[in-house]
Amino acid sequence: MMTRTSRWTTYFQVTPLALVFLIFLVIPIATIVVVSFFDYTTTSIIPAFLSQNYEELLLSPVTWQTYLQTVEFALITWVLTFLIGFTLAYFLAFHVRSATWQQVLFLVCTIPFWTSNVIRMISWIPFLGRNGLANMTLMKMGLIQQPLEFLLYSNFSVVLVYVHLYTLFMVVPIFNSMMRIDRSLLEASLDAGATSWQTLTNVILPLCKPGIAIGSIFVVTIVMGDFVTVRMMSGGLSASVALMMANAMSLLQYPAAAANAVVLLIVVLLIVAGMMRVVDIRKEL
């Protein structure tokens, strides 16, 4: 079917994309893998083939604790964003009846996504701080005598900000899945005697699996690779794998950071591979 010229056209059209991925994705990741075997001193990195960086990394209990902490953050954030995101999407898709309102409310949810994450983190300070709005209000209401210390610079504030920033990544794909559900299936389910709740759990939930999987992949990979939120919102009290890497980088221990990066990459890819079993992304477009 395709003529010679049009095949060349196709390759020509796709070359810029391929080049960007080659130069700024494939080669850099390969560089990380190579450098992770290098030797280093306090001032320079020395080409070598050592397993020392990995040994030091994997034999340190700090590494394991940090990975555990990061996975814990990812898991808690995943559960919360899923529960909240699913509820919001369900409301938008099945309870808001006019298409215009649906669009408007959807837009309301998505607009903050276009603004700066770092600024959105800072915005919590006047809210959660020792003399912040939350503490002031609670004290005025007489619910507490002393300001709550755990509100800011704690694991609580880290997870709160994760939920604040990333719930949207759940809402959009789940909403998308829900909008594709044939409404007659729901009527059939109700006619067959199912309650709304049974319809939700037995019809809607299974049909939303692809959307849930896509949202989960986004949320989990972002949290697994995050260090800004952890550093800013825990005030240096909590750790994450990426923060550990960033610290090694600032000490110019590039090979150590690279080894950690390789391990993190493998962990993330394993998690994603598990989630991908649920969804064929190409079919979702």
Next chain:
Amino acid sequence: MKHGKRGPAFWFLAAFFTLFVLFLYGPTLTILVLSFQGPEGTLTFPMRGLSLHWFFNLFQTQLVGDIAGALKRSLVLGVVVMIVTMIVSFSAGLAFRNRFRGSTILFYLAIASLIVPSILISLGIGLLFRVLEIDPAWYSSAFGAHLTWTLPFGLLIMLAVFNRFDRRYEEAARDLGATPWQTIRHVVIPIVLPSLIGVGLFGFTLSYDEFARSLYTSGTFNTLPLEIYGMTTNITTPVLYALGTVTTAVSFLVIAIALISFSIIRRRRERHGSDAGKAA
């Protein structure tokens, strides 16, 4: 569910939704208000005075680093990333309509580019430039790092658009004697234009707000998110909030421009009765 009066479930969910919106916007509104404090303002309530003091303070370079410069760099970078993302995604979207060797690999590379944590891409590009002994800069390495984030989104959107694209329009154009370029220029682009603007908007804001991918790739001169991050560690005055207000305003401006151009395109189509996008 679609029948009858709204039950308690609706009101419960509506309340939940409202709470979420408050949760989403509340903090941003708080710093918006606090950024208009007088010179003796602090990081928390109550408001101390009312002025534009902290906004003037923001652009006095010597005090808080190079905010104006960082803002300019981020805007330029965002616009260039936007344009490149639109062109490259559109062109790749055209290519993906045909089977070609390597299409599967390229598709999964795009997915990989989305799921590999940003910090790793940043680290990788930073290390690569170090190994090659090239100095990283916001217009070279950071530019490439941003593209690895914006292009997958652009590609996925264009794939979805072209999956729903009726190729008979192109055949009709060709039958009428249009050259391939004329077909693209006068038939394909007008039909996909709204999505293409969406891709551009996505590209701009993702780049404008990107932190992790800029971290080890932007070299000597900071982009705005890096500058803001730097400020958070050593500034404890409402100038931080003024900065938040300004950057949020820029983001909202971009959203507004995009939404307005969407509605202009739609209205113009309605008025001129273009048959683009309508069924044959």
